[in-house]
Amino acid sequence: MVKLSERxxxxxxxxxxxxxxxxxxxxxxDIQNGCSISSTSVVAYNLDKLKEGGQLNRHxxxxxxxxxxxxxxxxxxxxPTEIDSVAVPLLGTIAAGSPFPMPENDTxxxxxxxxxxxxxxxxxxxxxxxxxxxxxxxSMIDALISDGDLVIMEQASSxxxxxxxxVRIKSDxxxxxxxxxxxxxxxxxxxxxxxxxxxxxxxxxVEVLSKVLAVWRYLG
Amino acid sequence: MVKLSERxxxxxxxxxxxxxxxxxxxxxxDIQNGCSISSTSVVAYNLDKLKEGGQLNRHxxxxxxxxxxxxxxxxxxxxPTEIDSVAVPLLGTIAAGSPFPMPENDTxxxxxxxxxxxxxxxxxxxxxxxxxxxxxxxSMIDALISDGDLVIMEQASSxxxxxxxxVRIKSDxxxxxxxxxxxxxxxxxxxxxxxxxxxxxxxxxVEVLSKVLAVWRYLG
DNA sequence: ATTCTATCCGCACTAATGTTCTAAAAGTAA
DNA sequence: TTACTTTTAGAACATTAGTGCGGATAGAAT
Numbered sequence: 001m002v003k004l005s006e007r008x009x010x011x012x013x014x015x016x017x018x019x020x021x022x023x024x025x026x027x028x029x030d031i032q033n034g035c036s037i038s039s040t041s042v043v044a045y046n047l048d049k050l051k052e053g054g055q056l057n058r059h060x061x062x063x064x065x066x067x068x069x070x071x072x073x074x075x076x077x078x079x080p081t082e083i084d085s086v087a088v089p090l091l092g093t094i095a096a097g098s099p100f101p102m103p104e105n106d107t108x109x110x111x112x113x114x115x116x117x118x119x120x121x122x123x124x125x126x127x128x129x130x131x132x133x134x135x136x137x138x139s140m141i142d143a144l145i146s147d148g149d150l151v152i153m154e155q156a157s158s159x160x161x162x163x164x165x166x167v168r169i170k171s172d173x174x175x176x177x178x179x180x181x182x183x184x185x186x187x188x189x190x191x192x193x194x195x196x197x198x199x200x201x202x203x204x205x206v207e208v209l210s211k212v213l214a215v216w217r218y219l220g
Numbered sequence: 221m222v223k224l225s226e227r228x229x230x231x232x233x234x235x236x237x238x239x240x241x242x243x244x245x246x247x248x249x250d251i252q253n254g255c256s257i258s259s260t261s262v263v264a265y266n267l268d269k270l271k272e273g274g275q276l277n278r279h280x281x282x283x284x285x286x287x288x289x290x291x292x293x294x295x296x297x298x299x300p301t302e303i304d305s306v307a308v309p310l311l312g313t314i315a316a317g318s319p320f321p322m323p324e325n326d327t328x329x330x331x332x333x334x335x336x337x338x339x340x341x342x343x344x345x346x347x348x349x350x351x352x353x354x355x356x357x358x359s360m361i362d363a364l365i366s367d368g369d370l371v372i373m374e375q376a377s378s379x380x381x382x383x384x385x386x387v388r389i390k391s392d393x394x395x396x397x398x399x400x401x402x403x404x405x406x407x408x409x410x411x412x413x414x415x416x417x418x419x420x421x422x423x424x425x426v427e428v429l430s431k432v433l434a435v436w437r438y439l440g
Numbered sequence: 441a442t443t444c445t446a447t448c449c450g451c452a453c454t455a456a457t458g459t460t461c462t463a464a465a466a467g468t469a470a
Numbered sequence: 471t472t473a474c475t476t477t478t479a480g481a482a483c484a485t486t487a488g489t490g491c492g493g494a495t496a497g498a499a500t
Contacts, residue, residue: 005477006378014380023277023287024245027457035380036402039479044459046477057243063283063457063486067243144364144437146412164439192366217364217435219384225447247487259449264489266447283456283487 004055008046010035012055015066025066088119088152090132119152129155130213142191143177149217151177153210164192164212170205177212224275228266230255232275235286245286308337308372313354339372349375350433362411363397369437371397373430384412384432390425397432 004012014034018026026034028043037043047066051058059065135149143164145151159165161181167189168175178189187206190198224232234254238246246254248263257263267286271278279285337352355369363384365371379385381401387409388395398409401418407426410418 006376007477009376010378010380022279022285024282024284025243027283028459029457037478039481040458041460041480042478049477059242061458061485062244063247064244065242065458141364144361144366146364212439214439215435215437217437219432219434227447248489249487257448259451260488261450261490262448281455281488285488 004050004053005046007035007037008050008055011043011046012050012068015056016068019068025064027064088130088132090134090150131155140177142196144192145177145215146217149215151212152214152216154213156208156211158208159211166209166212168207168209169201170207171201175209180208224270224273225266227255227257228270228275231263231266232270232288235276236288239288245284247284308339308350308352310337310352310354310370313356337370351375360397362416364412365397365435366437369435371432372434372436374433376428376431378428379431386429386432388427388429389421390427391421395429400428 011031014031015026018030028040031043032040047058050056054069056069057067131153133151133153135145135147135151153166159180163180164177165180166175166177167180178191181188181190185203186200187203188198188200231251234251235246238250248260251263252260267278270276274289276289277287351373353371353373355365355367355371373386379400383400384397385400386395386397387400398411401408401410405423406420407423408418408420
């Protein structure tokens with residue numbers, strides 16, 4: 001198999017992403033901008049090369065006439081192995097101001113409406129009472145979580161000290177993700193970003209909703 | 221659900237068939253011919269109706285900017301228990317001051333020494349040139365990455381705009397994770413934490429080492 | 441019949457988008 | 471170096487393909 005140049009790899013991955021996002025292929029100029037290429041002719045040149053190499057199909061004189069070659073004998077450099085996975089429901093999104101989505105008592109028996117996410121069992125554990133939320137906006141930046149991140153949570157009404165959890169401040173009726181420290185009559189909530197200050201509340205003003213198992217941020 | 225006219229049904233099924241066959245959507249004129257419609261404006265008219273009805277997505281002023289609305293009630297997926305995974309080598313740790321671990325040319329052929337991490341193939345892709353690093357310390361807090369996080373990277377010497385990457389500032393001989401924006405003669409590096417300021421450098425002072433595919437933070 | 445609304449026709453207009461050409465730059469081999 | 475191939479640039483060009491508009495048609499309601 002012909003080795004792809006850096007630029008060609010970038011073009012390929014751009015096309016993949018673009019189709020993934022829009023359901024239709026990009027134009028030459030879309031690729032040009034997305035890959036910071038100076039001229040449409042360079043894109044055309046490389047698309048032809050990729051076509052010759054069999055990486056993609058191209059129909060000339062057809063706008064957006066691109067499609068990825070069905071991945072055939074290639075791409076198996078590393079043989080994929082099979083691992084056990086757990087399907088975790090994506091219950092919704094969290095954003096500043098919006099109510100914090102929580103699984104209802106009967107949610108677990110009816111996950112039909114929600115999207116499922118496969119996660120390796122090794123990191124989720126048995127997977128009971130585990131669910132995922134997608135973060136919208138930068139409201140959790142204190143917890144080192146940004147827009148688009150996926151937060152994997154496990155329903156719990158108490159957590160051990162130091163654990164990051166979704167906690168509700170009853171008096172404010174706000175919910176945030178903080179590191180939880182029980183200190184007897186008071187409870188200290190500490191942002192994951194240790195450059196920021198912690199706050200303490202009366203313990204009975206703080207309610208633990210779920211503990212945070214993991215954060216998954218996909219950028220590629 | 222709104223009932224579709226004869227013509228609209230024909231258009232829908234034509235679009236399905238066309239995409240099935242070509243991997244890209246038809247133009248208005250393709251539809252016109254395929255459905256024996258006398259005028260492009262009639263096609264446009266009905267496409268708008270179909271969009272209103274939620275049957276398909278349409279992007280105006282975009283050629284072939286059509287896609288079928290994802291059919292909701294079908295998607296009868298059974299709960300998967302196994303997924304394909306790719307073993308990714310954990311090459312080491314990154315910490316402030318320490319040199320940035322990079323795969324050597326021959327590293328890929330000898331992964332015996334390094335620990336392997338299984339990640340879902342859907343996330344990593346084919347897995348070529350992908351490796352993982354464990355973060356030590358809070359030096360990457362600007363990138364919303366903290367101590368203990370696992371960073372999944374793919375070796376690349378260039379990335380497209382907006383991508384988070386490991387970049388080296390040659391004049392400083394420092395390496396950081398930043399969002400990369402090529403702006404001709406200069407390159408802008410933007411922290412993931414958008415509350416912080418971006419910096420720009422001469423493009424030839426910036427070297428891309430790897431692109432960041434994902435960040436995995438395990439807290440549980 | 442009259443009016444109204446939903447559709448359909450043709451056609452011109454223009455924005456979107458692929459192609460081509462020439463030249464320069466970068467890389468390679470002799 | 472010189473000669474040769476590959477890749478990049480820039481810009482004009484040509485075709486593709488979406489849009490808009492005046493007017494026709496066809497039912498349906500009044």
